[in-house]
Amino acid sequence: MARLNDDAQWIVLMGFLISLAFFFLAILLNQSVVVGQTTAEGVLEFPKNDIRDFHTEVVRVSQANVGNFSDPRSQGILADFQNLSMNRKGAVASFNTSSAQPGFFTAKVYKINLHYSNGVSVYNETAYY
Amino acid sequence: MVDHAAGQLYTIEGIAAALIMLVTAWIVLGTTTMYTPGDTHISDMQLEQLGSDVLAMMDTPNTSLENRAQTSDLQKFIKNNYSAVSSPPGDYHKGPELFNTMFLSYANGLTNGRADHLQYAATVYYRNATTPTGSYEFSRTRNITPGDHAVRVTRWVLIDNTITSGPTDYKSLTPAGTAILDRRWQEVLVEVLIWRG
Amino acid sequence: MKHDTAYLSIDFLAGFTIFMVAFIWVATMIPGLFVNVRGTQIDYDAVAYRTGVILTEDPGWQVDGTSEWEVIDDARVPEEVKRIGWAIAKENPGVLSAVKINRSFCSTAFTYPESYQDKVIFGDMPYRFNISVLTNGTTYQSVGDIRPNGAYGYIRRVVKVKQMSDSTIPAYAFMSEGTSPNHMFSPELNITDLLFKEQNLAYQINPRQESTAINITNVSWVYGNQSNLDYFDSGVEKPVGTSNLKVRLLDVNITRLNPSEPLVAIPPFGHEVYIDGGSTPVIPRQSSPVVVQENVSILFNSTFFAAEGKTTTASRIFVNFTFGLWNTSNSTYDDGYCINSTFGNNLFRYDYGSPWVHEPVLEPAILEVAVW
Numbered sequence: 001m002a003r004l005n006d007d008a009q010w011i012v013l014m015g016f017l018i019s020l021a022f023f024f025l026a027i028l029l030n031q032s033v034v035v036g037q038t039t040a041e042g043v044l045e046f047p048k049n050d051i052r053d054f055h056t057e058v059v060r061v062s063q064a065n066v067g068n069f070s071d072p073r074s075q076g077i078l079a080d081f082q083n084l085s086m087n088r089k090g091a092v093a094s095f096n097t098s099s100a101q102p103g104f105f106t107a108k109v110y111k112i113n114l115h116y117s118n119g120v121s122v123y124n125e126t127a128y129y
Numbered sequence: 130m131v132d133h134a135a136g137q138l139y140t141i142e143g144i145a146a147a148l149i150m151l152v153t154a155w156i157v158l159g160t161t162t163m164y165t166p167g168d169t170h171i172s173d174m175q176l177e178q179l180g181s182d183v184l185a186m187m188d189t190p191n192t193s194l195e196n197r198a199q200t201s202d203l204q205k206f207i208k209n210n211y212s213a214v215s216s217p218p219g220d221y222h223k224g225p226e227l228f229n230t231m232f233l234s235y236a237n238g239l240t241n242g243r244a245d246h247l248q249y250a251a252t253v254y255y256r257n258a259t260t261p262t263g264s265y266e267f268s269r270t271r272n273i274t275p276g277d278h279a280v281r282v283t284r285w286v287l288i289d290n291t292i293t294s295g296p297t298d299y300k301s302l303t304p305a306g307t308a309i310l311d312r313r314w315q316e317v318l319v320e321v322l323i324w325r326g
Numbered sequence: 327m328k329h330d331t332a333y334l335s336i337d338f339l340a341g342f343t344i345f346m347v348a349f350i351w352v353a354t355m356i357p358g359l360f361v362n363v364r365g366t367q368i369d370y371d372a373v374a375y376r377t378g379v380i381l382t383e384d385p386g387w388q389v390d391g392t393s394e395w396e397v398i399d400d401a402r403v404p405e406e407v408k409r410i411g412w413a414i415a416k417e418n419p420g421v422l423s424a425v426k427i428n429r430s431f432c433s434t435a436f437t438y439p440e441s442y443q444d445k446v447i448f449g450d451m452p453y454r455f456n457i458s459v460l461t462n463g464t465t466y467q468s469v470g471d472i473r474p475n476g477a478y479g480y481i482r483r484v485v486k487v488k489q490m491s492d493s494t495i496p497a498y499a500f501m502s503e504g505t506s507p508n509h510m511f512s513p514e515l516n517i518t519d520l521l522f523k524e525q526n527l528a529y530q531i532n533p534r535q536e537s538t539a540i541n542i543t544n545v546s547w548v549y550g551n552q553s554n555l556d557y558f559d560s561g562v563e564k565p566v567g568t569s570n571l572k573v574r575l576l577d578v579n580i581t582r583l584n585p586s587e588p589l590v591a592i593p594p595f596g597h598e599v600y601i602d603g604g605s606t607p608v609i610p611r612q613s614s615p616v617v618v619q620e621n622v623s624i625l626f627n628s629t630f631f632a633a634e635g636k637t638t639t640a641s642r643i644f645v646n647f648t649f650g651l652w653n654t655s656n657s658t659y660d661d662g663y664c665i666n667s668t669f670g671n672n673l674f675r676y677d678y679g680s681p682w683v684h685e686p687v688l689e690p691a692i693l694e695v696a697v698w
Contacts, residue, residue, distance in 0.1 A: 008142040008338070011345055015146025018349060019153035025356070026157040039372040040174040049181035049282070052419070056188075057285040057316065060199050064287070064314070080256050080316035081285075087262045088254055088318055089283065143341025147348030154352040171371045175481055178375070182484040185420055189486055191688045193529035193678055235484050238692045240458040240466065 050089065051116055051123050054081075058095050062110050062129045091118035172325075173280055176247075180282035180323045183235040187228075188284055199287075202231060207253060207267070207286045207319060210302045225268040225304045233270070236323070248326040250275060253303075254318040257311045265303045267319070271326075279324035288315050370453070370479025374697040377447055378481040381457070382693060383419035384411035386426065394535070396429040397629055403435045410436075410445045414488060414527045421528040421688060422487045425536055425628045427459060431467050438469055453697050461487050461691040470696075478698035486688035491531045492539035493676055493683045498547045502669035509649040509664040513540055513674040516642045517631075523678055529686060531678065533643070534632040536686070538676070540645060542665065543621040548573050548651075551663045555653070570655045573664070574615040575599070575622060577648040582641050592636050592643075599624045615650065622647065 061077055078094060085093035095114045109128050116123040187203040190196040205211055209224030228251065237245040250269040254262060290312050292299040300308040310317070385393035387409040393416070395407045410430050412422040430436060436445075439455070447453050456470030493513070500511060515533050524530045531538070549571055578599050580592045598607035600623040601616055610616040624645065631637045651662040667673045676683055 008139040008341065011139070011142040011341060012146045012149070015149045015345060015349075018352070019149050022150075022153050022157060022352065022356075026160075030160075039375075040170040043174045043375065044170060044177060049178075049185070053185070053283075053285055057287060060287055061314070061316075064199055064289075076256075076311065076313050077316055083256045083261060084254055084316070084318045088320065137337050138341075139335065139338035140341035140344070143343070143345040146345045150348050150352045154355050158355060158358055174375070175371075178378075179482055179484065182420065186484050186486055186690060189421065189688065190529075191486075193524050193526075193685045196524075196526055196529050235690060235692075238460070238463070238484075239482075240460040240468070240692055240694045242460070 045120065047091070047116075047118055047121055050091065050118070051121075054093050054116055055114060055125065058112060058114055059127075059129055062097060062112055089118070091116060173278055176278075176280040176323055176325070177282060179236060179247075180249075180280060180321060183232060184282055184284040184319070184321065186235060187231055188286070203228075203284065203319070204286055204288065206231075207317065208288055208301045209304070210299055222302060222306070228268045229270070232268075232321075246326060247323055248273075248276075249321050249323045251319060251321045254320060255310055255315065257309060257315075260309075263309065265305075265309070267304060273326075275322050276324040276326050279322050281320060281322050283321070284319045286317050286319055288317060290315060370477075370697045371481070372479070373447065373449060373453060374479035374481045374695045377455070377457070377695045377697065378483050378693065380409065380446060381412050381695070382422065382483045382485050383413055383416075384409065385413045385415050386411035396423070396426045397632060400432075400435045404441065407445060410442075418526070418528045420485050422485050422691070423536075424461075424487050424489060427461075427467065427487065431469055442469065447697065455698075456694075456696040458694045459691055462689040473696045474698055476698075478696050480697075481695050483693045483695075485691050485693060487691045488528060488536075488686050488688055490537040490539070491684055491686045492541065493674075493680070494541045494543055495674055495682050496544040496547075497542060497665045498544055499682070500665050500667070500672045500674060501547065501551060502663050502666045502672065504669060505661045505663060506666065506669060507659075507661045508668050509651065509666045510668060511542070511647045511649065511665045511672075511674075512644040512667045513676055514642060514644050515676045517637060518640050518642070519677065521639060528688065531676070531683075531686060533626060533676075534637060534639070535628060537626060537628045539623060539625045540676070541621060541623045542647070545573055545618050545620055545622070545665070548649075548662075548664050552651070555651070555660050555662050570653060571660075571662075572652040572654060573618050574650045574652045575601070575610040575618050575647065576612050576615045576650050577646070578610055578624065579646050581644045581646060582637055583644070584638060584641050589644075597624060597645075615652075617652075618649075 078096075081093050081095070085091050093116050095112055097110045097112045099110055112125075112127050112129060114123070114125040114127070184203065187206075188201045190199070190201050195201065206224040206228040209222055211221060232249060232251075233247075236247050236249070239245055248270040251267040252264050253267045254264045256262060288301050288310060290300045290310050291314065298308075300312065301310050302308055386395045386407070387393060388395040388398060389406045389408060393411070395410065398406050410426075412426045412430070413419055414421050414423045436442060439452070442455065442457070443449075443452055446457075447455055454471050456468065456473055458466070458468035458470075460466050495513065502509075515538070517534065520531045520533070552571060555571070578597045579595055580597060581589050582592050583589050596609045596611060598609045599616075600607050602619050602621060608616050631643065637643060647665075649664050649666070651660045651664055652658075653660045674680075674682070678685060
């Protein structure tokens with residue numbers, strides 16, 4: 001035989017083409033299902049409520065006048081945040097305050113640096129209260 | 130000389146093509162997974178948002194006066210030992226009950242007036258001089274274990290345990306009546322587990 | 327030689343048949359791929375969640391670049407309101423403004439369903455939706471279709487709604503100490519003070535953005551407090567009995583004092599009031615005074631003070647009630663004891679901490695959004 005007989009290879013090629021089309025369709029449909037799941041998981045994963053809560057709480061501490069570190073009553077608050085946040089929520093939450101009088105304020109205010117990180121999302125803020 | 134095996138090509142090619150298609154189909158259908166709504170975490174997301182909302186609203190002062198004093202309903206309930214200035218008399222140690230009533234009314238209300246069936250279990254975590262991370266159970270709906278797809282929501286609460294005015298000590302009390310927090314300004318973490326039951 | 331060779335060989339037929347059978351069998355499996363595609367259900371939940379966030383955590387947006395979309399009048403709403411949001415401010419997520427909520431359910435401003443799909447729901451597909459709010463267990467507002475029996479996207483949010491503030495002024499607290507022909511009572515709203523003393527918008531009294539009301543009550547005290555009023559009947563001095571005395575409201579107007587400007591009156595020159603709990607308002611005038619037995623109420627809706635040219639954030643506003651003591655036995659106005667601000671320290675300030683002012687209260691509410 002001088003050359004291979006390739007008469008009927010069109011049948012196999014047709015079968016092959018159909019398989020490829022099948023795979024492609026299946027991949028498309030498979031990915032579509034995951035869309036909704038990633039939306040919900042994205043919402044769950046971002047700690048929106050944790051960050052807001054932490055921010056509100058630090059402001060509350062500051063306005064109750066114990067965010068000032070020199071006040072002995074407030075010594076434990078930072079340790080409370082760090083400890084409970086790490087053990088219960090797996091996140092680093094800390095803040096430090098210093099009294100500041102930036103040019104645009106006449107009353108004494110506190111400058112607060114907040115830091116929150118749960119390993120995936122990191123939040124830093126500098127605020128004056 | 131006629132090649133008697135010429136036609137066998139067609140048969141073989143046909144069988145090969147059929148095999149390819151069948152194997153493909155088997156692989157594809159074998160890997161598709163059935164997603165139940167639970168797998169997609171959508172109900173978890175809805176419940177978590179609702180729980181966070183409820184705790185946040187319980188922790189929002191209702192009037193300008195409360196805002197200036199930086200007090201909220203949730204703070205009063207967790208303290209469970211109100212100073213006489215800021216609470217109705219006779220409600221001294223009703224923190225868990227009042228928490229229960231308010232939490233369920235916020236979480237289970239529907240706009241058509243009917244009620245949903247969410248259950249919860251609330252625990253308070255604290256840090257004091259002797260215990261790095263202690264906890265006590267604060268309030269719950271029924272004495273059963275949480276169901277599937279329970280969601281955990283938390284809220285920080287600032288407690289003032291420094292008041293010892295007059296003959297009465299206004300230190301926070303657990304539902305059992307013990308005083309385990311330090312005598313200082315303290316942050317505790319209220320953790321509520323919510324599930325549909 | 328007979329030509330009886332076939333066109334297609336048997337082998338070819340066999341192979342082709344096997345191929346076709348396999349192909350048909352695989353083709354019938356394709357519907358099985360679609361079994362777990364419930365994509366629309368998952369999409370609806372995401373849209374419902376997003377709508378819930380926009381309504382409860384976003385204060386809204388209008389072309390000016392501010393969030394005060396609730397004051398735009400009906401004709402300009404379609405172009406100028408970009409996004410409806412109910413939050414009071416972006417610093418107060420979860421605290422909603424009752425004015426914004428009521429405005430967004432106004433069918434004259436927002437057409438169902440296009441306005442809402444455009445300004446709240448967003449997305450290329452025309453989703454059907456239902457948005458319902460129940461405030462404090464009593465007030466129910468909703469827009470949209472009835473929810474279907476099948477699956478739909480859903481989110482429920484718990485929020486607090488800021489209510490209006492009002493004041494209830496009892497007459498006995500502001501009676502004049504001496505007799506006077508002048509019976510003008512002028513409660514003051516000092517806008518600068520009100521906005522400065524409480525910076526948190528959730529608790530702030532802001533007459534330029536929310537409704538306020540002034541209720542003067544216990545006017546019957548005036549009748550019982552006139553020990554001195556006499557009149558002359560044919561030369562004989564007689565005391566005016568309480569049955570002969572009527573308290574009349576002669577005029578109600580509003581004046582404004584801006585810094586470095588004189589006191590000016592704000593239109594309408596003669597504001598309507600509700601007398602003794604009546605449901606129809608009246609406008610008292612010198613020519614047609616109104617008798618008051620027990621109480622007078624005036625209500626300013628949320629857009630009154632902020633309207634063009636009326637007040638600024640530095641204004642002091644005075645609501646001037648002119649009362650007269652009418653002696654029916656001799657048809658004249660008498661000097662006497664009445665509610666007024668001209669005597670002593672009788673100026674009423676609509677302010678935080680006043681025992682007669684009900685500051686805005688936050689009431690819990692539930693929002694449900696369904697999308698399908």
